[in-house]
Amino acid sequence: MNIRRRCVAxxxxxxxxxxxxxxxxxxxxxxxxxxxxxxxxxxRYDSKSLARSxxxxxxxxxxxxxxxxxxxxxxxxKHDDSVYxxxxxxxDFEALGREYxxxxxxxxxxxxxxxxxxxxxxxxxxxxxETYARFDPLHVPVPPSAVMTExxxxxxxxxxxxxxxxxxxxxxxxxxxTMEWAFGxxxxxxxxxxxxxxxxxxxxxxxxxxxxxxxDDSTKGKVPPSGKARTEKGRRQNDHRSFSEKLVSxxxxxxxxxxxxxxxxxxxxxGVEATKRMEVSDRAEGEYVNTVVMPGVIIATNASExxxxxxxxxxxxxxxxxxxxxxxxxxxxxxxxxxxxTGLVVLSALAVPAFLRRRAGL
Amino acid sequence: MRCVRARQLIHLNREGELSDALxxxxxxxxxxxxxCAAELSLIKKTEKTFSSLRGAEPCLANxxxxxxxxxxxxxxDVERARxxxxxxxxxxxxxxxxxxxxxxxxxxxxxxxxxxxDARRMTQLDERLSHVRPTATAKDARPPRSLSEAKEMLHSxxxxxxxxxxxxxxxxxxxxxxxxxxxxxxxxxxxxxxxDGLDDRERAILATQGRAFLNEMELLVRIGExxxxx
Numbered sequence: 001m002n003i004r005r006r007c008v009a010x011x012x013x014x015x016x017x018x019x020x021x022x023x024x025x026x027x028x029x030x031x032x033x034x035x036x037x038x039x040x041x042x043x044r045y046d047s048k049s050l051a052r053s054x055x056x057x058x059x060x061x062x063x064x065x066x067x068x069x070x071x072x073x074x075x076x077x078k079h080d081d082s083v084y085x086x087x088x089x090x091x092d093f094e095a096l097g098r099e100y101x102x103x104x105x106x107x108x109x110x111x112x113x114x115x116x117x118x119x120x121x122x123x124x125x126x127x128x129x130e131t132y133a134r135f136d137p138l139h140v141p142v143p144p145s146a147v148m149t150e151x152x153x154x155x156x157x158x159x160x161x162x163x164x165x166x167x168x169x170x171x172x173x174x175x176x177x178t179m180e181w182a183f184g185x186x187x188x189x190x191x192x193x194x195x196x197x198x199x200x201x202x203x204x205x206x207x208x209x210x211x212x213x214x215x216d217d218s219t220k221g222k223v224p225p226s227g228k229a230r231t232e233k234g235r236r237q238n239d240h241r242s243f244s245e246k247l248v249s250x251x252x253x254x255x256x257x258x259x260x261x262x263x264x265x266x267x268x269x270x271g272v273e274a275t276k277r278m279e280v281s282d283r284a285e286g287e288y289v290n291t292v293v294m295p296g297v298i299i300a301t302n303a304s305e306x307x308x309x310x311x312x313x314x315x316x317x318x319x320x321x322x323x324x325x326x327x328x329x330x331x332x333x334x335x336x337x338x339x340x341x342t343g344l345v346v347l348s349a350l351a352v353p354a355f356l357r358r359r360a361g362l
Numbered sequence: 363m364r365c366v367r368a369r370q371l372i373h374l375n376r377e378g379e380l381s382d383a384l385x386x387x388x389x390x391x392x393x394x395x396x397x398c399a400a401e402l403s404l405i406k407k408t409e410k411t412f413s414s415l416r417g418a419e420p421c422l423a424n425x426x427x428x429x430x431x432x433x434x435x436x437x438x439d440v441e442r443a444r445x446x447x448x449x450x451x452x453x454x455x456x457x458x459x460x461x462x463x464x465x466x467x468x469x470x471x472x473x474x475x476x477x478x479x480d481a482r483r484m485t486q487l488d489e490r491l492s493h494v495r496p497t498a499t500a501k502d503a504r505p506p507r508s509l510s511e512a513k514e515m516l517h518s519x520x521x522x523x524x525x526x527x528x529x530x531x532x533x534x535x536x537x538x539x540x541x542x543x544x545x546x547x548x549x550x551x552x553x554x555x556x557x558d559g560l561d562d563r564e565r566a567i568l569a570t571q572g573r574a575f576l577n578e579m580e581l582l583v584r585i586g587e588x589x590x591x592x
Contacts, residue, residue, distance in 0.1 A: 122473050123480070299483045306491060332480055342473070346466045353459055356446060 023286035025055050029096075030293040031115060031126055033333060037096050041086045044070070048082040054109045054135060054283035056100070058086045093117065106137045107280055109320070121338050125299075128292050129328040135284040135320040138277050140177040141184065144322045147173035153322060160304055160314040170318050179211045181277070182270055186210070189266035197259035206255060213250055244268045284317040296333035303329065363391040368398045372405050548575050 026042040043050075043057060048067055050057060059065060064087045069080040090096040093115035100111045110133035118125040144153060148169050156162045156170065190198050203210065244267035251260045290313045298306055305312040311329045319325050368391045374380055375388065392399040422428055545552050551571045554564045 120476065122476060297484070298487070299480050300487055304491065306487070339473070342469055346469060349462050349466055353462070 023051070023053065024289065025053075025286055026289045026291070028291040028293070029128070029130075031093075031128060031295055031331075033124075033126075033295045035092050035117070036089060037093060037115060038087065038089045039096065039099075043084045045082045045084065050084065052283060053286075054107060054137075055286075055288075056104070056108060056111065057084070058088065063088045106139075107283060109133065109135055109284055122335055122342070124296075124333045124335060126295055126331045126333065127328070128294060128330075129326065130290065130292075131327070132288070132315075132320055132325040134323050134325075135281075135317065137280050137283075138181075140321075141180045142173060142177045144173055147176065148322075156322065157319055157325065158302075158304070162318075167318075170322070174321070178274065182274060183207060183211055185270045185273065186263070186267070189263055189270070193262070193266075195259060195262070197257065198263075202255060202257075209254060210251065213247070213254065244271060281321075284320055286317060288315050288317075288320075289313070290315075290327060292327075292329055294329055294331035296331040298329060298331050301329035302327065363387050365391075365395060365398055368392070368395065369401065372398065372402050375402065375405065376409070544575070544578070547578075551575055 024044045026044075028040045028042070030038045032038075041058060043053075043055075045051060050059070066085050068083045068085060070083045071080050088099075090099070096115055097113050100113050104110055111130065112133070113130045114128070116127045118127070148156065148166075152166060152169060156166045159166070162170070187200060187203055190203050191200050244264045247267055248260050248264045251263075252258050291310060293310050296309065298309060298311060301311045303311040303313045305314070309331065313325075313327045315325055368388055371380060371384060371388045375385065380388070388402075392402050424431075548571050550567045554560075554567055560568070
């Protein structure tokens with residue numbers, strides 16, 4: 001391992017991993033005691049155009065949609081950000097659930113929302129739960145558990161900003177998925193050639209070395225494996241050919257057979273396919289801020305930010321890549337009238353015998 | 363006759379109440395005792411006053427139905443009392459009273475129990491929120507506290523550096539100068555490899571030089587010699 005890279009990465013971590021130009025999806029839901037609720041979705045873009053996104057951005061006429069310009073305080077950019085705002089008031093809690101109860105394909109985020117009201121005489125309890133289903137449109141071959149322990153997963157999912165160690169594990173998992181997939185496609189290409197000089201067994205036996213070769217090159221920016229490198233997809237697509245030729249040359253040297261040189265076109269197509277796959281997986285990329293305003297007092301939630309009757313969850317596509325992201329909150333509204341009625345009934349029950357006893361004195 | 367006996371008989375001195383013998387004895391005693399005479403005189407005056415009132419009669423709309431009305435009212439009161447009294451054994455019984463008290467206590471207890479359980483949940487929520495981990499930025503800004511943490515950090519750095527290589531900017535001293543200086547200062551540290559696991563020698567090097575190295579890197583960040591460009 002190159003120690004220089006470690007050193008420089010320390011600086012990177014010290015300066016935080018916050019990304020530039022990432023989309024921010026803000027969802028705000030207000031639950032009312034009259035059974036209605038309002039949802040406001042805000043998405044910030046660089047320009048006034050709705051980019052294709054895995055997040056279901058409402059555009060139909062049932063939503064009040066508008067564009068506004070807002071100053072980007074986090075950026076040195078002079079131009080303002082375009083903010084898309086969509087609002088909708090739902091007549092009842094079920095209507096909100098139905099809004100998202102639509103079957104979507106795997107390239108879109110599946111969201112399930114449930115709001116319920118439970119009357120318990122003295123108190124009325126309101127429960128809100130929303131789950132963003134795991135975003136795995138590519139059906140990645142390596143499960144997160146291969147890199148992260150259960151505790152790691154739990155910590156990652158419960159933390160808005162996982163620490164560098166956890167982020168490092170996530171990146172390793174992401175890269176490993178890319179490499180495993182690429183290696184699988186490479187094996188398929190070798191098998192399709194059906195060339196006696198190109199043995200699948202030889203490739204399988206040298207899997208670790210080949211993946212290390214791919215990984216090493218990927219870290220030099222020759223293959224867009226994950227993360228921020230994906231922003232240069234276009235340029236890298238053009239580099240696939242030169243990369244493929246160099247890669248098969250290195251493979252040939254490593255495995256001591258020139259037969260691998262014929263696989264350069266296959267590696268090209270794998271590279272192009274990898275780029276397309278990344279475009280799909282990048283559709284969920286961004287930061288998600290989900291805010292819910294509940295009636296009454298918050299008594300339970302899995303959010304890590306509670307401000308009065310408002311709870312906030314913040315997560316990113318990294319969380320969604322690992323597993324479902326469940327959010328739930330429960331609040332309580334006191335029924336003052338029920339307490340008064342109960343008090344009167346109790347007093348009456350205690351007073352009736354005394355009253356009857358007095359009347360019996362007649 | 364004594365005064366005590368005379369005072370008793372004075373109040374019975376009406377027509378048909380006393381025998382002639384007793385009346386004569388009373389009058390004889392009064393003629394000798396001035397106090398009893400005064401008392402007898404007062405009673406006679408009072409009796410005379412009330413005698414005139416006895417002649418007055420009530421003016422009623424239906425004097426003939428008075429008795430019947432009174433009796434009807436008495437009957438209805440008796441009937442109502444009888445109806446109520448039918449419930450009295452029920453309400454007055456110890457078991458029923460106890461059941462009423464228990465029911466009332468249960469209602470009140472249910473209210474408090476529900477409130478206490480909710481309060482407990484809110485306390486648990488507060489405790490959880492107070493232990494929310496600091497953000498990654500805050501955590502990463504400090505040197506590792508243990509060898510395992512240093513190892514984890516180095517692993518994460520390895521993973522994190524790849525896509526960010528192009529954005530790093532080395533300060534006025536230049537990359538080579540900085541890295542050469544560090545390499546010269548920590549020659550053994552530059553021989554450590556984490557990917558193949560840590561042996562005892564590498565552990566010892568990390569333990570002795572690792573933290574100092576990370577502290578120095580932090581310092582370089584602070585003075586702006588090395589920075590990260592978005």
